[in-house]
Amino acid sequence: MLKLKLDRKKIDFEYEFADGTKETFSYLDPTTAQLECIVGAEGVKQGMQAIKTVMHGCLKSGGEGAVDKLVEEQTSSGNIYDFKSMLDVELGKLKKSAKKG
Structure with missing residues (x-):
C-alpha cells in the first residue's frame, strides 16, 4: 500500500547582508495557494508584487526582522526575482534528488 504524507521541501542557506551581518534562512517550497496568488495576479505590476509576497511567505528565519530585511535589500539593491529563481533552482x-533516493 502506498503511504503518503505532507512533505513540504525546504532548503537552508546563509545570507550575508550588505552591512556584513549574516543570517540563516530556510526557503520553503511555495504552497498551492501561494502559486495561485502569482498566477491569478492581473498585470505585470500585480504579478511582481505577488512574487514578493510569496517570497516573503516562503522565507523563514530565527532573526527578528531578518526576512523583511532580506526582501527589502533584494528589492532595493538587488533583483528579488533572480534571487527567488536561484532558490527555486536549488x-x-x-x-529531484529525493525522487532518485
Whole structure:
C-alpha cells in the first residue's frame, strides 16, 4: 500500500547582508495557494508584487526582522526575482534528488 504524507521541501542557506551581518534562512517550497496568488495576479505590476509576497511567505528565519530585511535589500539593491529563481533552482535539485533516493 502506498503511504503518503505532507512533505513540504525546504532548503537552508546563509545570507550575508550588505552591512556584513549574516543570517540563516530556510526557503520553503511555495504552497498551492501561494502559486495561485502569482498566477491569478492581473498585470505585470500585480504579478511582481505577488512574487514578493510569496517570497516573503516562503522565507523563514530565527532573526527578528531578518526576512523583511532580506526582501527589502533584494528589492532595493538587488533583483528579488533572480534571487527567488536561484532558490527555486536549488529547491528543484533537492526535489529531484529525493525522487532518485
